[in-house]
């Protein structure tokens with residue numbers, strides 16, 4: 001089937017060519033939803049943007065487009081308004097047919113990408129032996145949603161966890177480990193280092209306070225980098241311990257990720273430097289090997305250097321990312337690489353991309369995108385902290401979301417004098433708690449900072465996960481109450497008689513456009529907004545139209561509308577990484 005919006009677009013494009021000749025082939029008709037349903041469903045604003053090029057008044061251009069427009073199977077008579085908007089209103093017949101086609105389609109009218117793109121989503125990426133903080137949580141949630149959306153569209157997605165598992169901090173960690181846990185130096189499989197964050201702090205303190213320790217640590221870095229087996233084992237033990245902790249969070253959040261940390265690129269770093277040199281991009285600056293950047297200047301107005309090899313011979317975060325770009329484009333054949341990190345790394349990526357570009361390491365047609373996001377703040381607008389003022393541990397944050405969801409649920413069960421099992425309570429509070437945390441993050445425009453509020457994210461009303469989950473549950477309730485098997489509604493006609501039915505139907509038909517937009521622009525909040533409006537429109541429809549009590553043929557048609565709403569919510573939420581519940 002042809003998507004509703006594409007259908008409109010194609011007709012307008014044909015009209016443009018017929019009216020003004022083949023030069024206009026492929027012109028974007030600039031279709032947007034009308035602000036006021038009184039004027040129709042969509043308006044085409046292309047006449048305004050063509051005025052200059054065609055040297056004519058927009059209204060005259062609009063008139064000519066409409067004269068050449070064959071659209072009466074889709075829309076009512078197009079109306080020209082204002083300076084030259086073309087207002088279009090769908091015919092009910094057409095909507096009914098489109099809806100039937102979507103209803104019959106398992107993918108709900110969303111086409112698969114042709115051709116699919118080999119895509120890498122680089123996300124989550126915490127650092128070994130350090131706390132996985134709320135910034136990493138944001139990257140994890142946003143990255144997972146982007147990966148799911150692209151996968152659903154049929155792209156070939158490689159999800160990579162670029163963990164910080166290399167670098168000079170391992171010198172002090174290994175040295176400390178050698179003292180407190182010597183068995184780790186010979187057998188890394190059995191050791192339990194305990195809380196790594198505490199361990200890190202202890203090592204750091206010794207490093208700062210003790211010169212001998214510092215010297216030994218520096219030697220340990222050299223040992224590790226030269227592949228000394230003992231240092232290597234200790235490093236493995238540290239990584240393994242961190243990995244276990246991270247995995248617990250990923251399991252709880254239902255995140256799929258392949259670990260490919262910085263260390264993976266270690267053997268490729270020398271070549272980055274050698275090749276930059278032979279390309280003539282490398283310069284020496286105060287003993288370091290650098291590339292001077294275009295468009296980045298320091299305080300004195302001089303070009304800023306990107307250091308790829310430090311004075312002491314060590315490599316940088318940026319060197320690893322340069323090596324990763326080469327490996328990912330050549331070996332992995334990536335056509336699109338998406339990096340999900342906080343906005344604070346925008347310069348880092350702009351600089352790395354620039355150097356890769358100037359070195360011609362980005363093959364034709366390959367797209368590198370940084371997907372930045374803002375900070376997570378507490379309700380006081382400051383950095384997120386626990387009540388006692390400590391930094392929040394992710395584990396505790398997730399626990400609290402679930403605990404609060406459970407408390408709300410027990411209250412509701414008591415108020416409604418329902419009888420529910422402990423298993424039900426556990427499943428629902430976990431689902432609601434996790435969904436709420438994810439949704440709260442995804443529903444914000446990711447570029448802004450976001451205020452973390454348990455109360456807001458768990459509210460049953462508003463743009464929240466519980467509101468959407470509840471709309472889904474409502475539909476399941478209808479099927480239970482009426483003993484309806486939605487899969488058996490089959491081939492009945494869909495009838496859109498009431499205004500609220502039409503409004504809901506039109507919204508249901510816009511799903512494909514939203515999903516495509518998220519895949520292109522990488523803003524999952526657009527999908528959240530869509531699902532929020534869908535739930536609202538469904539609730540309005542359900543308040544105004546009787547369903548189980550309605551007469552046939554409206555009854556079946558309305559049941560199909562309910563079912564399609566639920567399927568749309570389920571699919572949409574799954575692209576956000578959220579699972580629906582049958583009851584709650």
Ligand code: ARG
Pocket residue numbers: 122124125126127162163164321324339340341
């Ligand atoms: N480990 C980094 C951090 O915690 C994020 C890595 C992002 N990915 C990348 N390819 N640089 O900030």
